[in-house]
Amino acid sequence: MHGAFFRFEGQAMVIKPNEGPCYRCMFSEPPPPGSVPSCQEAGVLGALAGVIGLIQATETLKLILGIGEPLVGKLIIFNALEMGFRKVKVPKDKNCPICGENPAIKKLIDYELFCSARGKEEK
Numbered sequence: 716m717h718g719a720f721f722r723f724e725g726q727a728m729v730i731k732p733n734e735g736p737c738y739r740c741m742f743s744e745p746p747p748p749g750s751v752p753s754c755q756e757a758g759v760l761g762a763l764a765g766v767i768g769l770i771q772a773t774e775t776l777k778l779i780l781g782i783g784e785p786l787v788g789k790l791i792i793f794n795a796l797e798m799g800f801r802k803v804k805v806p807k808d809k810n811c812p813i814c815g816e817n818p819a820i821k822k823l824i825d826y827e828l829f830c831s832a833r834g835k836e837e838k
C-alpha cells in the first residue's frame with residue numbers, strides 16, 4: 716500500500732505483487748539525497764494525513780474482504796485546496812528492475828545510509 720502527502724496534496728495506491736505495478740514502476744529512481752524537502756521543512760496540512768490514511772484503510776478492508784475494485788495500478792490523488800480527487804493509471808514497467816522481465820534488484824539497500832537520514836539526527 717502506497718500513501719503519501721505533501722503540503723496540500725496526497726496520494727494512495729495499492730501495490731499488489733504479481734498483479735500490478737510496484738513502487739519502482741511508479742518512481743524509477745529515488746531522488747538524490749537532500750533534494751526533496753521533508754514535511755517538517757515544507758509543511759503538510761495535518762488533516763490530509765487522515766484522508767490518505769482512511770483511503771489506505773478502506774483499500775485494505777476491500778482486499779481482505781475481496782470486494783470492490785482495488786486501486787491496483789491506479790493512483791488516487793487528493794487535493795485539499797480544490798477538495799477534489801483524480802485517478803491516474805500507473806502502468807507496469809516491463810523494464811522495471813524489481814518486477815520487470817529481467818529484475819536486477821533482488822534485495823534492499825541501506826536506505827537510511829542512502830538518504831543520509833541518520834546523519835542529521837542528534838542522539
Ligand SMILES: [Zn+2]
Binds near residue numbers: 736737739741812
Ligand atoms: Zn515494478
